[in-house]
Amino acid sequence: FMSMPTTRRHVLRTLAAATGASALPQSVLAGSAPKPLPLACNQYPWHTFYQREGRNWAANPDASLAELAASGLKGYEPIFTSAAEVKTLLPLLTKHGLAMHSLYVNSTLHRADEAEKSLESVLAIAEAARPAGTRIIVTNPSPIRWGGPENKSDAELTEQARNLDRLGAELKKHGLTLAYHTHDVELREAAREFHHMLLATDPARVALCLDAHWVYRGAGNSQVALFDVVKLYGRRVVEIHLRQSIDGVWGETFGEGDIDYARLATDLQRQGVRPHLVLEQCIEKASPHTLNGVEAHQRDLAYASGLFRKWLTG
Numbered sequence: 001f002m003s004m005p006t007t008r009r010h011v012l013r014t015l016a017a018a019t020g021a022s023a024l025p026q027s028v029l030a031g032s033a034p035k036p037l038p039l040a041c042n043q044y045p046w047h048t049f050y051q052r053e054g055r056n057w058a059a060n061p062d063a064s065l066a067e068l069a070a071s072g073l074k075g076y077e078p079i080f081t082s083a084a085e086v087k088t089l090l091p092l093l094t095k096h097g098l099a100m101h102s103l104y105v106n107s108t109l110h111r112a113d114e115a116e117k118s119l120e121s122v123l124a125i126a127e128a129a130r131p132a133g134t135r136i137i138v139t140n141p142s143p144i145r146w147g148g149p150e151n152k153s154d155a156e157l158t159e160q161a162r163n164l165d166r167l168g169a170e171l172k173k174h175g176l177t178l179a180y181h182t183h184d185v186e187l188r189e190a191a192r193e194f195h196h197m198l199l200a201t202d203p204a205r206v207a208l209c210l211d212a213h214w215v216y217r218g219a220g221n222s223q224v225a226l227f228d229v230v231k232l233y234g235r236r237v238v239e240i241h242l243r244q245s246i247d248g249v250w251g252e253t254f255g256e257g258d259i260d261y262a263r264l265a266t267d268l269q270r271q272g273v274r275p276h277l278v279l280e281q282c283i284e285k286a287s288p289h290t291l292n293g294v295e296a297h298q299r300d301l302a303y304a305s306g307l308f309r310k311w312l313t314g
Contacts, residue, residue, distance in 0.1 A: 036312050037101045037135075039304055040075025041068065041279040041297060042241065044104075048282045049293035062092055069096040071297035077138070077278050079104045082121065086128035093132065102136035102239060102276055103129055104181070109141045109163040110156040119167050126176055136239055136276060137171055138209045139164075140181040141197075151189055160193075161200035168205030179209035179239050187218025187225075198233055208233055211241040211280070213250075216259055221248055223259065230264065234271040240264075241280040242304060252288045254281040254300040265308060274311045279304060 043057070046068060050057040057064050068076060076098045080086055086103075093100055105122055108114045126137050141160055144150040152160065168178035180201075186194040194215075198208065210233075212226060219225030230237075243250060244257040251257055268275065279300050283289075291299070305312060 036274065037276045038074040038099055039277050039279065039301065039308070039312055040077050040099070040101065041071075041073050041300075042077040042104060043079045045280050045282045045297075046293055048284075049296065052283060052289065053292065061089065062095070065092050065096045065098065067294050068297070069098060071294050072301050073098070073279075073297060075099045075101060075278075077102045077104055080125045080129075081105070083124040083128040086125055086132075090132055100129065100132045100134055102138055102179075102278065103134055104138045104140075106142050107139045107167070109167070110144075110152050110160040112159055112163075115159070115163040119163065119170070122167060123170055126171055126174065130174065130176070134176070136177050136179050136207075136209075138179045138181050138239060139167070140183065143185050152193060157193055157196050158200070161197055164197060165201040165205050168201065168207075172205055177207050177238055178205065179207045181209040181211055181241070182218070183211070183214045184218030187215065191219070191225075194229075198236065203236055206236075207238040208236040209239040209241065210237045210275070211243070212259055212261070212264060213241075213243040213245060217245075217248075221258065226259065227263070227267065230267050234268055234273055237268060237273055237275045239276040239278060241278050242300075243280050243282060249286045250282055250284045252281075252283060252291055253296050253303070254279060255303045261307060265311070269310075277304065277308055277311065 046064065047057045050064070065076070074097065076093065078085075078089060078100065080103055089100075103125070105125055107118045107122055109118060122137065122139060126134070129137075141164065144152060144156075164178070164180065171178045180197055182194055186197075198206070210229070215229055216222060216226045242254055242261070244254050244259060244261070245251060246257045248258065279297070281296065281300050
């Protein structure tokens with residue numbers, strides 16, 4: 001996680017066996033939900049577009065969500081740091097006709113002294129979000145230092161996996177699914193952190209939010225590695241973050257590029273999986289600059305709706 005996680009942290013301050021998937025809550029398993037969830041969008045890409053324009057996404061949530069709704073999106077995945085933020089946002093979601101079937105929250109789970117407080121916070125956020133119909137709680141356990149080269153010790157990985165499993169168990173009691181998310185740092189050193197979080201947790205308690213591009217980038221821009229992950233853990237995937245790059249650089253819109261998303265859809269369909277789809281087409285310094293946030297997300301929505309038509313229409 002190079003420059004991007006530091007920025008995401010700032011946003012937060014301002015606002016396994018593949019067969020194990022059969023034990024996940026039926027409400028989020030592919031093909032078993034009453035109806036497909038609408039295509040959603042995470043908060044972070046909007047922040048990157050606003051930042052490029054010298055604006056602040058969090059400064060006026062009402063106006064910001066009005067722009068998101070103007071793009072045609074019907075689902076929103078916010079980033080939360082407290083239950084109070086959830087309660088403030090819920091009326092605005094209703095006002096703008098936006099569903100919140102998932103939310104994103106960071107957590108610190110590799111240190112026992114910090115994990116208890118972190119678990120308490122995530123559970124409070126989840127409880128506050130349940131009235132909105134939220135089903136999936138996405139968490140990315142924090143690294144030792146955002147943007148730093150440090151890697152967690154074996155003892156810290158063991159502690160983190162234990163706490164991740166505990167969190168998943170508590171959320172399951174309330175009918176919610178915990179989805180483990182990564183950036184690129186978890187793919188370092190033979191991806192030992194990524195694999196241990198999935199192999200040392202119960203698939204009935206901890207699902208996977210597959211951020212396809214962070215896996216791709218973290219493995220050295222490797223589709224081989226990405227599709228190996230899909231083969232190993234595909235049946236645990238309950239959500240996908242959709243982002244595309246062209247020659248290694250994040251595109252301004254989601255479309256054709258380095259990752260074969262059509263193959264990704266096919267591979268997951270063969271495993272009987274139909275995850276919640278969440279756009280996260282962020283921009284970085286080298287990305288093209290031709291569109292504003294609304295225009296870019298209109299194109300993202302059109303392309304993704306066509307590519308994943310079967311998933312979105314049942």
